Amino acid sequence: xxxxxxxxxxxxxxxxxxxxxxxxxxxxxxxxxxxxxxxxxxxxxxxxxxxxxxxxxxxxxxxxxxxxxxxxxxxxxxxxxxxxxxxxxxxxxxxxxxxxxxxxxxxxxxxxxxxxxxxxxxxxxxxxxxxxxxxxxxxxxxxxxxxxxxxxxxxxxxxxxxxxxxx
Amino acid sequence: xxxxxxxxxxxxxxxxxxxxxxxxxxxxxxxxxxxxxxxxxxxxxxxxxxxxxxxxxxxxxxxxxxxxxxxxxxxxxxxxxxxxxxxxxxxxxxxxxxxxxxxxxxxxxxxxxxxxxxxxxxxxxxxxxxxxxxxxxxxxxxxxxxxxxx
Numbered sequence: 001x002x003x004x005x006x007x008x009x010x011x012x013x014x015x016x017x018x019x020x021x022x023x024x025x026x027x028x029x030x031x032x033x034x035x036x037x038x039x040x041x042x043x044x045x046x047x048x049x050x051x052x053x054x055x056x057x058x059x060x061x062x063x064x065x066x067x068x069x070x071x072x073x074x075x076x077x078x079x080x081x082x083x084x085x086x087x088x089x090x091x092x093x094x095x096x097x098x099x100x101x102x103x104x105x106x107x108x109x110x111x112x113x114x115x116x117x118x119x120x121x122x123x124x125x126x127x128x129x130x131x132x133x134x135x136x137x138x139x140x141x142x143x144x145x146x147x148x149x150x151x152x153x154x155x156x157x158x159x160x161x162x163x164x165x166x167x
Numbered sequence: 168x169x170x171x172x173x174x175x176x177x178x179x180x181x182x183x184x185x186x187x188x189x190x191x192x193x194x195x196x197x198x199x200x201x202x203x204x205x206x207x208x209x210x211x212x213x214x215x216x217x218x219x220x221x222x223x224x225x226x227x228x229x230x231x232x233x234x235x236x237x238x239x240x241x242x243x244x245x246x247x248x249x250x251x252x253x254x255x256x257x258x259x260x261x262x263x264x265x266x267x268x269x270x271x272x273x274x275x276x277x278x279x280x281x282x283x284x285x286x287x288x289x290x291x292x293x294x295x296x297x298x299x300x301x302x303x304x305x306x307x308x309x310x311x312x313x314x315x316x317x
Contacts, residue, residue, distance in 0.1 A: 002203070002304075002305070005196055005197070005200045006191060006196050006199040006200045006203070006305035006306075007190060007191060007196055008188050008189065008190055008191065009188070009189055009191055009199065009305070009306055010186070010187070010188055010189075010306075011187045011188070011189045012184065012185065012186050012187060013184065013185050013187065014182065014183070014184040014185075014256070015182070015183040015184070016180065016181070016182050016183075017180075017181055017183075018178055018179070018180055018181070019178065019179050019180075019181045020176060020177070020178045021176070021177050021178075022176065023174050023176055025177075026174050026175065026176045026177045027174045029177060030174070030175070030177075087186075139177065139179065
């Protein structure tokens with residue numbers, strides 16, 4: 001038997017739970033399975049939320065009234081370069097996770113940026129969704145990543161101003 | 168809410184798991200090393216009490232503690248609760264008791280499982296002794312559980 005003093009112990013923790021996304025996020029996920037990005041508009045402030053929230057406007061506290069289909073194109077408003085590998089990761093480092101403001105939306109969604117080196121990613125970069133083929137889509141794997149459209153960058157100051165207006 | 172009636176609400180099993188390793192420090196390290204050798208050690212506090220499991224600093228004065236004291240291996244159940252259905256991560260895969268056990272020579276109680284025949288076989292004040300694992304690794308579960316003294 002080992003005679004070294006004990007310095008470390010394994011203390012794994014594990015939590016199994018059932019996650020119920022609720023009506024709004026369920027609809028968002030079902031949209032993605034079908035290749036559509038669905039947002040919701042508040043009838044009072046006219047903001048369009050996307051990403052499947054609570055189904056209520058965070059600002060006005062009322063149920064969202066309209067479902068809005070959004071284009072698969074947007075602007076990077078913020079990003080983070082990941083340089084640290086972790087267990088179970090499938091993407092080669094360094095890679096970039098970005099907040100992407102879809103055209104017509106007022107809140108960004110998160111996405112993985114690929115097909116551009118991490119040091120080239122910038123605020124204002126125009127990106128489009130690259131989808132998992134329809135037959136292979138699952139609720140956790142729908143948009144594979146986002147890639148540059150090749151357009152000129154969006155005027156980021158204006159984009160941010162518009163996004164924050166009335167916030 | 169928009170389209171609420173048309174939306175099938177989803178549900179999915181999520182598993183959150185972290186394979187943490189924890190550094191135990193010199194005092195708990197020594198306690199765990201002792202378990203590997205089938206030895207249970209407490210530590211003497213500034214007021215003379217023997218604390219099991221041992222702690223690095225005195226609970227009253229925060230002074231560093233260093234006087235290890237052999238305790239047990241037998242002890243007395245000071246309080247307990249019966250588990251009718253074991254969970255997958257429990258030390259015993261059958262109904263058992265979680266108990267606070269004051270080992271002989273100790274002034275505080277250690278939490279561990281007690282393998283008793285039934286709830287009716289459990290009693291506050293009963294004497295128990297450790298059941299050691301054959302393969303020990305320096306872990307609290309080197310004591311598989313406690314069992315009633317014959």
